[in-house]
Amino acid sequence: TLTVGDESTIRISLDDDKYILLDSGTILELNASGTAADSRTAIDLKQGSILNEITNPLSERSSYEVATPKATMAVRGTSFIVSVEEDENGVYMINENTLQGKVEIELIDNNGRRTDKKAFTTAGGGVMICTEPDENSGNPAEIDGTSKFVIPNGKGGFYIAENGEDPTFDINYDSISSAIKNTA
Numbered sequence: 001t002l003t004v005g006d007e008s009t010i011r012i013s014l015d016d017d018k019y020i021l022l023d024s025g026t027i028l029e030l031n032a033s034g035t036a037a038d039s040r041t042a043i044d045l046k047q048g049s050i051l052n053e054i055t056n057p058l059s060e061r062s063s064y065e066v067a068t069p070k071a072t073m074a075v076r077g078t079s080f081i082v083s084v085e086e087d088e089n090g091v092y093m094i095n096e097n098t099l100q101g102k103v104e105i106e107l108i109d110n111n112g113r114r115t116d117k118k119a120f121t122t123a124g125g126g127v128m129i130c131t132e133p134d135e136n137s138g139n140p141a142e143i144d145g146t147s148k149f150v151i152p153n154g155k156g157g158f159y160i161a162e163n164g165e166d167p168t169f170d171i172n173y174d175s176i177s178s179a180i181k182n183t184a
Contacts, residue, residue: 003027004048009179014041018064021051023083023177038062049083051180054101068094070108070131070147077101080121081180090133090141097126097171099184110134110144119149125168128158 002022004010010022014032018041022028026048032041038061043050045068054064057077066073068084069092078101085093096105098121105127107117119127130150133141149167150158161167173181 001027001029011183015039017054017056019053019055021053021180021183023049023051023179026050034062036062039064041065043067045082045084047084047086049081049177049180051079051081051184053079068092068129068131069142070110070145071129072106072108072114074104074106075101078103079184081176081184086141092129092131092141092145094129094131094147095126095175096121096129097176098123105129107147107149110146117149119167121168124171126171127167127169128152130158130160 002010004022004024004026006024008024012020027046028050029044034040037059041064043066045066052066054075054077058064064075066082068082071094073082073096079099080103081097083095096103100123103121105119107115109115121127128150129147131141131145131147133139134144134146137144149161151161151167151169152158
């Protein structure tokens with residue numbers, strides 16, 4: 001588990017071709033194992049922002065995933081940014097921005113299972129996910145919340161992507177922290 005203090009960043013080299021930059025205020029759990037032929041990297045991003053850089057495509061038996069409250073991002077070789085922010089009501093806003101390559105984003109249901117609700121982003125594209133607590137259970141959103149793809153409305157808000165609507169949009173580079181943007 002890593003926690004980054006205020007006005008600090010951490011850059012981690014997982015091996016010769018995988019790097020993670022953690023912005024200030026970031027908390028994550030990192031699990032990595034294997035060799036170059038069969039590496040398994042799993043990042044559980046609790047809050048904050050990270051820049052993931054996988055400079056060479058992963059082998060067929062390798063995986064690299066970033067989990068957030070009720071959503072997972074999977075890649076083979078790419079550079080992408082993921083951020084998680086929780087508001088005072090326990091609602092999470094998750095942003096993914098792809099700088100290079102392609103990222104598959106998959107929503108997780110309230111029981112923790114992967115769903116068929118997916119989006120694919122390519123260079124210059126991103127998605128937003130809103131994860132809300134279950135009103136009936138009283139549990140936090142990361143326990144049994146509901147996630148949905150949302151699309152910025154250009155006025156500081158967003159609207160819910162309807163079934164079949166492409167939730168991807170062009171990256172708003174002004175919304176990315178300067179530490180991550182400068183490194184990227």
